[in-house]
Amino acid sequence: MGLTHFGVCLHTLRRWEKTGIIKAIRTPSGQRRYDITSYTGISANRGNGATITYARVSSRGQKADLDRQVAVLKNLYPDSELITDIASGLNFKRPGLKTLLGRVREGNVGLVVVAHKDRLARFGFDLIQWLLQQDNTRLVVLNQDNLSPEREMVEKHYLFQAKDFLILS
DSSP states (O other): OHHHHHTOOHHHHHHHHHTTSSEEEEOTTSOEEEEGGGOOOTTOOTTSSEEEEEEEESSGGGHHHHHHHHHHHHHHOTTSEEEEEESOTTOTTOHHHHHHHHHHHHTOEEEEEEEEHHHHOSSOHHHHHHHHHHTTOEEEEEEOOOOOHHHHHHHHHHHHHHHHHHHHO
């Protein structure tokens, strides 16, 4: 029930259970049954500002993926302000990202939510996270992807290619 209701993977539901965001009831056989009424709403911004959800894809050809991100974010955070971008994660001049960071700097945002780390920034995520923390804004990443060593190597290779491209451009 939880998987279809929230539109997230089983790993995410288990992480939410572990952190107290949702409660699970164990059957006699040990299976988990998630109680969707116990969902505490990771969107709770603790009264210190608005909640902004942010979704991004790199190209218009990925519109279906953008629509999926938006659907999950709207389902989990129905009262949030949604900001979207269709631009490369390497581009820090994205209109939506600039709007998001501007709103955070104004001090009226308590929570920013993204589906995946790389939706906020392909590289430089830690810097953006630090900026949000400086303005007392919480950041929630719904799907924390733990990369395999092989995938991490591919990501690093991609980073070096991107750096060369940016230097040559």
